[in-house]
Amino acid sequence: MGLLxxxxxxxxxxxxxxxxxxxxxxxxxxxxxxxxxxxRIPSERELSARFGVSxxxxxxxxxxxIEDGQLYTRSGKGTYVAxxxxxxxxxxxxxxxxxxxxxGLRPSSRxxxxxxxxxxxxxAHALGIGPGAELVRIRRLRLADGKPLAIxxxxxxxxxxxxxxxxxxxxxxxxxxxxxEYGLELASARQTIEASAPTRxxxxxxxxxxxxxxxxxxxFTSDRAGLVSEFVQSAYRGDRxxxxxELR
Ligand code: GLP
Numbered sequence: 549m550g551l552l553x554x555x556x557x558x559x560x561x562x563x564x565x566x567x568x569x570x571x572x573x574x575x576x577x578x579x580x581x582x583x584x585x586x587x588r589i590p591s592e593r594e595l596s597a598r599f600g601v602s603x604x605x606x607x608x609x610x611x612x613x614i615e616d617g618q619l620y621t622r623s624g625k626g627t628y629v630a631x632x633x634x635x636x637x638x639x640x641x642x643x644x645x646x647x648x649x650x651x652g653l654r655p656s657s658r659x660x661x662x663x664x665x666x667x668x669x670x671x672a673h674a675l676g677i678g679p680g681a682e683l684v685r686i687r688r689l690r691l692a693d694g695k696p697l698a699i700x701x702x703x704x705x706x707x708x709x710x711x712x713x714x715x716x717x718x719x720x721x722x723x724x725x726x727x728x729e730y731g732l733e734l735a736s737a738r739q740t741i742e743a744s745a746p747t748r749x750x751x752x753x754x755x756x757x758x759x760x761x762x763x764x765x766x767x768f769t770s771d772r773a774g775l776v777s778e779f780v781q782s783a784y785r786g787d788r789x790x791x792x793x794e795l796r
Contacts, residue, residue: 556599566601571609573599578618578629585631589619617787633790634692641737641769644690644700645721653692659718660699660753661687664706674768675705675776682706686717689753696754697789700782708732708777732777737769743786750783761786 556573558566577583589595592610596603610627613619620630636647648655666680675683687701702722704712709730717725726732746754746762754762762783769778 558599558601567605567608570599570601570606571613574609574613575618583629585629587629588626589629591626631788633788634697635790635792638791638793641735643721643723644698645724648692651692656691656694657718658689658691660689661685662713662717664713671703671779675779677705677707684709684712686722688717696785698782698784699750699753700780703779704777733772734769734778735772737767739765739767741765741791746783754783754785756785763789
């Protein structure tokens with residue numbers, strides 16, 4: 549019997565507000581897979597009967613879950629379970645492949661552009677190479693379980709990974725190729741993140757519903773010796789991606 553079928557026992561005397569307990573029960577039903585993404589959850593009326601609490605209490609729980617991005621509403625149709633977000637931990641350097649795999653999804657890429665270009669002055673400076681030195685540019689649409697999640701454009705000094713464009717960049721991880729083939733181990737990064745409106749091309753590639761923002765991430769990634777070796781511009785679907793940080 550599922551969590552939402554039985555009458556969940558709520559602690560009515562304890563310090564945890566009832567709405568937070570209702571939220572926790574629904575949250576467990578989502579994380580256990582009982583309520584799958586895009587499934588409609590029972591109505592406010594049904595939930596209030598099942599939990600033995602007021603509709604106001606249920607509404608407060610649902611509203612918070614909508615704000616957190618765990619649920620979404622379709623006008624006149626009800627409340628649905630949202631797709632689980634992919635988390636990028638901010639205190640540890642991870643690759644796209646690792647972030648997506650950690651969520652139990654299958655990562656893949658579509659190569660949009662792969663070429664060499666002379667480094668513009670500012671970028672050359674940041675990457676510690678001479679202006680005009682060869683830069684590798686790799687632009688990929690990144691997908692999780694076949695669904696577009698991000699567009700990433702990596703720039704790397706060609707001298708640090710000569711011939712990298714000859715590798716299969718559509719399957720597997722760029723970081724893995726850099727490590728395996730060039731002994732280039734990316735270990736730390738400086739990242740800036742902002743929400744912004746997508747361009748028309750980004751909206752199409754990411755299959756973004758109208759009105760949704762992208763998370764724009766700029767990142768300078770360094771190798772183990774602290775040498776800046778990659779500059780990445782990426783646009784992530786704002787509704788599918790979550791940045792995670794622990795503050796101490
Ligand atoms: C993350 C980073 C990018 C990096 C990519 C490499 O998404 N934000 O800066 O280029 O990982 O991913 P992969 O090794 O899966 O190709």
